[in-house]
Amino acid sequence: MSPFSSAADGTGVPDMMRMTIVQGEAKASSDPRIEMSTILGSCVATCLFDPVSRVGGMNHFLLAEPPAHVRSQAFDSDYGLFLMELLINEMLGLGASKSRMRARLYGGANLNPDLSPIGTANAVFARQFLERERIPCVFEDLEGVQARRIQFRPASGQVRARLVTADVAPKEKPLGRPQSALGTVELF
Numbered sequence: 001m002s003p004f005s006s007a008a009d010g011t012g013v014p015d016m017m018r019m020t021i022v023q024g025e026a027k028a029s030s031d032p033r034i035e036m037s038t039i040l041g042s043c044v045a046t047c048l049f050d051p052v053s054r055v056g057g058m059n060h061f062l063l064a065e066p067p068a069h070v071r072s073q074a075f076d077s078d079y080g081l082f083l084m085e086l087l088i089n090e091m092l093g094l095g096a097s098k099s100r101m102r103a104r105l106y107g108g109a110n111l112n113p114d115l116s117p118i119g120t121a122n123a124v125f126a127r128q129f130l131e132r133e134r135i136p137c138v139f140e141d142l143e144g145v146q147a148r149r150i151q152f153r154p155a156s157g158q159v160r161a162r163l164v165t166a167d168v169a170p171k172e173k174p175l176g177r178p179q180s181a182l183g184t185v186e187l188f
Helices: 078-094 118-135
Strands: 017-020 025-031 034-040 044-050 053-059 103-106 137-142 147-155 158-164
Touching: 034 044, 034 053, 034 103, 044 078, 044 118, 044 147, 053 078, 053 118, 053 137, 053 147, 078 118, 103 147, 103 158, 118 137
Parallel strands: 017 034, 103 137
Antiparallel strands: 025 053, 034 147, 044 053, 044 103, 147 158
């Protein structure tokens, strides 16, 4: 599992366990003690929840889709297209039903006005993906110019989102691309 921490309060009942979701990850859980968290700039996080099975999950993607000429080939996990499918499949594996899933979308900020609006492209992709898959989006906090900190309890579907001021927001850096990665996107 991803890094998380837990502390006991002396009563024998464990506290919430924090699981950090970083760029290129998708995780699902039905454990009521898990709280997933992430910080987003231009990236988008999708929080999915099935209220009947009480299974939820979060992903964190850096770019929307690979270029058209590599969609039929393998591509790396930075793309929303891969991470949305991965999140749905992880939830299905834990007993969720796609027909009951509800989504909340976060992120997609355009932090630097001198760069192309990657955040907006990510937000558009996330909305269109959910529409194509017939997964209702019950809430979104997308675009704008500020980073966000997201905390999500997957077993209950509860989310807390806070804006992060620019001076404390992490500077998003692209993940190192492995030699086997395909595509023509190059980030600076």
